[in-house]
Each structure stands twice: as structure tokens, then as C-alpha cells.
Amino acid sequence: MLCARTTRTSGIVEYCELDEERLNMQDDAGKLKFGAANICNHYFSVDFLQNVANNPMPYHIAKKKIPCFDGEKTAASPDVNGVKMEHFIFDCFDRAKNLTLWEVTREDEFGPVKNAEAPNATDTASSARKMLSDLHRRWIEKAGGKIDGDGLVEIDPLVSYGGEGLQQLKGKTIDAHENVDINEAFMKSL
Numbered sequence: 001m002l003c004a005r006t007t008r009t010s011g012i013v014e015y016c017e018l019d020e021e022r023l024n025m026q027d028d029a030g031k032l033k034f035g036a037a038n039i040c041n042h043y044f045s046v047d048f049l050q051n052v053a054n055n056p057m058p059y060h061i062a063k064k065k066i067p068c069f070d071g072e073k074t075a076a077s078p079d080v081n082g083v084k085m086e087h088f089i090f091d092c093f094d095r096a097k098n099l100t101l102w103e104v105t106r107e108d109e110f111g112p113v114k115n116a117e118a119p120n121a122t123d124t125a126s127s128a129r130k131m132l133s134d135l136h137r138r139w140i141e142k143a144g145g146k147i148d149g150d151g152l153v154e155i156d157p158l159v160s161y162g163g164e165g166l167q168q169l170k171g172k173t174i175d176a177h178e179n180v181d182i183n184e185a186f187m188k189s190l
Helices: 045-053 089-095 125-144 184-188
Strands: 002-008 060-064 082-086 099-103 144-146 153-155 173-175 179-182
Touching: 045 089, 125 144, 125 184, 173 179, 179 184
Parallel strands: 144 173, 153 179
Antiparallel strands: 002 099, 060 082
């Protein structure tokens, strides 16, 4: 996890406003120059929010395929047929006197749920559960434990919030042929 403190932002660009060249632009190491994302987890003071609310932010234009009624049924449009005017919370960042940015590893910190379950769908409830299970498996292995089986593994946050306090698992094998909830009772049983 990286932290950057700044008194001024250089700006955040919405990905849909990047042209094809900038969308694919890479640095010397081959990493996308505009590859970071804003996962919309923010802390603001009430004074700051009151200031933002009293001073309008810019609109962004999002071109959308809007479902329409064709006389018989409502159907998705195959073409972009409308625009949506949007505000983005990050447009207020340049108004902040102080700003702290955290860069985190997606696999450890961000399992979005924004899509319905469907074959090959991403960012679903089940993909977020799998990401959490994979994270907790890594914690157990880092603590010296082993996992046997493919079931979901979840460590209760009262047992460990960030992978700490799992030394009891060193040298232990956890049977995960079915889903496993590692809670206080489980830890006491070791």
C-alpha cells in the first residue's frame, strides 16, 4: 500500500473522457500511465462538503445506449442514442487544502459488486466472495498454515482484520473441501 500526501492534485480523468491514445499510453516500464482507478472510498469533513455543495462542479457527458420503446416493446439500443450529464466526486478534490491518496493492490483491497450473476460475468457478488477467500487463503499461507480443498475460506474480522494474529495456524492444515468460516471458536479448537 502506497500513500501520497499532497496539498494539490494534478487532476483525475474519467476513463471515458480519454482518447484511444491516452487510454493505452504506457510509461517506460510498460505500465499504463492512466491505469489507476478511484474506488470511491472517501473521507471528507462536513465543512469541506458544505463548501462543495455551495459551489457547482462541472458536468461530464457520458454517451449511452438507452433502452427505448419501439411501439411494441422496450429494448436495448444497439447504438449510442443519448447522453447522460454526470458529476464525479473526484472533481472536488482540487478544492481540498490537504489530500491523501492511497494506492492499494486491487486483489487485497477492492472486490467490486456492480453486476448481476451471469456466465463469465465479473464484478459480481460471487467474484467478490472468491477474491476475499483468495485473500484469506494468502493470509493463512503467510502465517505458515496450509489449506486442503477448494471451498471458500473466510476469516472473521474479529479473528484478524489484516492478516495479523494468525500464528496459531502455523503448521496446521485447514480442510476446505467445503466452505470454512475461521472464527473465534474455530481458532480455540486448534
